[in-house]
Amino acid sequence: MSIQQNLEHIISRIRAAEARAGRPKGSARLVAVSKTFPACDVLACYDAGQRVFGENRVQEALEKIPALPPDTEWHLIGPLQRNKVRKALEHFTLIHAVDSLRLAQFLDTVAQETGKRPRILLEVNVGAEDSKFGFSPELLERDWEELARLGHIEIAGLMCIPPPVDDPEEARPYFRRLRELRDSLAVKSGMPLPELSMGMSHDFETAVEEGATLVRVGTALFGGRAYAPAPSF
Template sequence: MSIAQNLLDIKSSLPDNVTLVAVSKTKPVSDLMEAYEAGQRIFGENKIQEMTEKWQQMPKDIEWHMIGHVQSNKVKYMVPYVKLIHGVDSLKLLKEINRQAVRWRKNINCLLQIHIAEEETKFGLDENELDTLLNSDEFKEMNNIKIVGLMGMATFTDNQAQIKREFNHLKKIFDALKNQPTTQNLQPTTLSMGMSGDYQIAIESGSTMVRIGSSIFGSR
């Protein structure tokens, strides 16, 4: 199956309200261009250096999403062009994104990453940390970032009931967040959950954005 065909099959199975991020990390520009020619315009990368190199080489109507864990000292390299940062998991990181956004006179959209998996290795905030961050004076004074939603990853397991439970938990947190008064820097509309192995379950649980790599580009 070609990349274009894989993309077509996946897109035809997604509801209209779900955005597809094609996860292109480690893939060559030629593969990304095949997806681009088939109509894909949103690509997700997990390393800033690799994403920057691809941004430099590829058409400028592409939306670049940073989906991996972000190191504060690398933020400056992607601020000129990044469209959405998925994995924001600390106030410290948010402050650096805001600082660089001010420098570039830009506004940067971010998703806060919530820890929902049973694995200890996954990054993310718990509910208390989320509340503390959003209610902090420092967050309220950040004028160059906008929290547009949440992101989370389920446990890597074949247990579908567990995956569904974790996604439903994140949806509950997202719904509570949406019920808070919106401000200039808090306007949650996006729930990013679901990857190649579990995106159907994620959509059933209310995901509005899925991050799919191997089902489009083949395994790494």
């Protein structure tokens, strides 16, 4: 199928999941994960009606941003290195993967220096996986008061990547845990924390049913990625 057909199919599945959960139409938004895909594919997706795109790396995004119309919304969904923070604050509407108090404090400092007020999400390692970054739920609750005091960033909500599973239903407890954690922190702090970034190509419908406001879909939209082979020595 074409990118336009894929987009229409994904949006219809998101809307159906919203309806099953009794959620308002449009309460979950698609972030089209365009990492590794060329600007021409991103533009084709834009022309089909998509406006929000997610990139993993600042440098790759900077190569594509000039090729897209100015109303395109760019999200940084991959890990953020400190030396890329200034560029990220210039070009991204939302930073999804702030994975430590230290990084949040650094973002706050740079935001103060530059006059920016970035919207960020805090990444939570809901599966307690050694291979993944992010706050444990316990650490996030412990660090919450310090995070909430940062005056130059807007904590918009939480983000997670659950452990890989074959059946999307197996991801449901992780999505539910993130939503419950967000709700608890919102009540504790009085902050609205409207965003939950969770769900990808294989499980986004389950994530929407559990409260996702942002789902990150790439493969189901653009097709499989062709990564460069590792060099042989």
